Each structure stands twice: as C-alpha cells, then as structure tokens.
Amino acid sequence: MGSASRRRALADFLRSRRDRLTPAEVGLPAGPRRRAPGLRREELAQLAGVSVTWYTWLEQARDITVSRQVLASLARELRLSETERQHLFSLAEEPPPDREATSSPQALQGMVDALDPNPAYVLDAHWDFVAWNRAEAALIGDPALLPAGERNLLWLVFAVPRIRALLVDWPGQARNLLAQYRADVAHRAEDPRAAGLVRTLREASPEFGEWWAAHDVAPFAGNRRVFDHPRAGVLAFDYVKLSTMDESGRKLFTCLPADSGTAAKLASLTA
Incomplete structure (x- = not known):
C-alpha cells in the first residue's frame, strides 16, 4: 500500500485520532490502570470489526492491504470529521468518498x-x-x-x-x-x-x-x-x-x- 512515507503518515494520523478519543465517547468503560486517555488498539479494532494484529500492523506502517470498507469503518469509529475522513482515504491512496452535499x-x-x-x-x-x-x-x-x-x-x-x-x-x-x-x-x-x-x-x-x-x-x-x-x-x-x-x-x-x-x-x- 503506497510508499513507506505515506504508510507512516497514515499510521501517525490513525494513532493521533485514536489518542484523542476517550472510552466514554464510544460507549466503553474506562477500566482500571489505563495509562493513556485515548482508546487502546484492541478497543478500536473491536469497534471497527478488524483483528488486533491487523490493526497493529497498520499503525506500524507495514505494507498491508486496506479496503475502502475498513477505512470507512475506522473513520466512523474514530468520529472523524468530513475533512479528516477525506484525508484518511487520501493517505491510503483510495478515491475519496463523496462529500455530503451542502447546497440546498x-x-x-x-x-x-x-x-x-x-x-x-x-x-x-x-x-x-x-x-x-x-x-x-x-x-x-x-x-x-x-x-x-x-x-x-x-x-x-x-x-x-x-x-x-x-x-x-x-x-x-x-x-x-x-x-x-x-x-x-x-x-x-x-x-x-x-x-x-x-x-x-x-x-x-x-x-x-x-x-x-x-x-x-x-x-x-x-x-x-x-x-x-x-x-x-x-x-x-x-x-x-x-x-x-x-x-x-x-x-x-x-x-x-x-x-x-x-x-x-x-x-x-x-x-
């Protein structure tokens, strides 16, 4: 999937979006001994319907295949804005999804x-x-x-x-x-x-x-x-x-x- 620099940018972007979410925002209990305020990798993987191993590889910038369906799921669970969602697809070198129309x-x-x-x-x-x-x-x-x-x-x-x-x-x-x-x-x-x-x-x-x-x-x-x-x-x-x-x-x-x-x-x- 793309160049090493693009995979690294995708990994860093996903990590930054994951770190800003709290478990409460996605309906999960905080649990004991949480060292960071953001979601854990395994929590996001579960929400998005992917394996923890696969998602870990994604944040490690490994050269793996990422489908549009998974990107859409990650965008939804990470509560991405429309601009952030477009950016996510761009980093994954996928055609951006249609923006919702704003003109009445x-x-x-x-x-x-x-x-x-x-x-x-x-x-x-x-x-x-x-x-x-x-x-x-x-x-x-x-x-x-x-x-x-x-x-x-x-x-x-x-x-x-x-x-x-x-x-x-x-x-x-x-x-x-x-x-x-x-x-x-x-x-x-x-x-x-x-x-x-x-x-x-x-x-x-x-x-x-x-x-x-x-x-x-x-x-x-x-x-x-x-x-x-x-x-x-x-x-x-x-x-x-x-x-x-x-x-x-x-x-x-x-x-x-x-x-x-x-x-x-x-x-x-x-x-």
Whole structure:
C-alpha cells in the first residue's frame, strides 16, 4: 500500500485520532490502570470489526492491504470529521468518498433559474437531474413529469423516444455521452444505483448494451449538441460544465448558443 512515507503518515494520523478519543465517547468503560486517555488498539479494532494484529500492523506502517470498507469503518469509529475522513482515504491512496452535499435544493434551483434564457441544469453523481430551469425544460421536456427513478440524463437519451428524435446525430451524441458517463463514474462501478441504472438501460436499449460493452471512455470537453426542436427548429448549443459543487459529484451545466440563429430563438423557447 503506497510508499513507506505515506504508510507512516497514515499510521501517525490513525494513532493521533485514536489518542484523542476517550472510552466514554464510544460507549466503553474506562477500566482500571489505563495509562493513556485515548482508546487502546484492541478497543478500536473491536469497534471497527478488524483483528488486533491487523490493526497493529497498520499503525506500524507495514505494507498491508486496506479496503475502502475498513477505512470507512475506522473513520466512523474514530468520529472523524468530513475533512479528516477525506484525508484518511487520501493517505491510503483510495478515491475519496463523496462529500455530503451542502447546497440546498432551493439554492441550486435559484442558480439555474438565474441562467435563463440559457438552458441549465444540475446533475448528481449518478447523472440524475437535481435542478433545471424553464429553458432546459422547454428544450428537452420537464423532468418533473417523469417518475423520480427516470429523471436521469442517460435514461432520457437512451430510453425516451422523444429525446432520440430531438437529438440530431443521435448515435454520435449518445455514444459520446455514454463514454463520458463511464469515465465519470468509474470509481462508483459497484454502487447499487449505478449498477441498477446500467442493468435497466441494457434491457431498454440495444445500443446502450452494445456501446457499454465497448468500454469507451471520454472526457467532458465542451461538447456541442444540435437539436431539432418541434417548435423552435434547429438549435445548436455548446455545453459548458461550470463547476463541480460541494465535492459531492454534482455538476452544473449551462448551454450557450453556438450560433446567432440559436441565440435569436432563446427567448421564444420558453414563451
């Protein structure tokens, strides 16, 4: 597991967090002849569900394997703050767990509303829609009208015929979007939501199943998407990812007109 210096830093960090906890804070009796105020190694090992020998090796900076599940258990039993938990995973050279989102739904909605008349939306870590403005709803249809489990960008693109008809060059745009998704959620491959979405999309779309098996990955690089809108006609947008918010996997996108014709039609899109 990593270099010797990183293993030593991990061991020292764990020891410092263990030393600051009292038995009473974790529901254990203090017991007689306790020479230090912190938890003993065997107490923390018992709480975290690991062997005393293995945990002792960890604090001795030995080169042993540490799973994400054990790191999460240690973080929980050591009462680590969110920042400390992120630091623990970083020292163990594991992808950091998602931070809990701090932006309220009202704040997110206010942000995308302020971007009107440009279509804008926020996706969560699984590409479920979290917020969207009137222009986005007018462009692709209101996600609020869909069941909660189907308010997902990949589901819309691959499983909703209306979106397939809306996108000019649907095969090219859909396959590129899938490659971006695969790259973005690689470290969440075992997540039940991610696995369930892939399973249902395989059943719903033959193209999804074929392209998913190809294992293509692609970065988000300011993509251009062209729509043949039933009311506004052809619209071309350059998609810009403005930020990743709260380190929770949320992503804010806005769609900027790619030509003067599209810019002229924006106001009428939500009329």
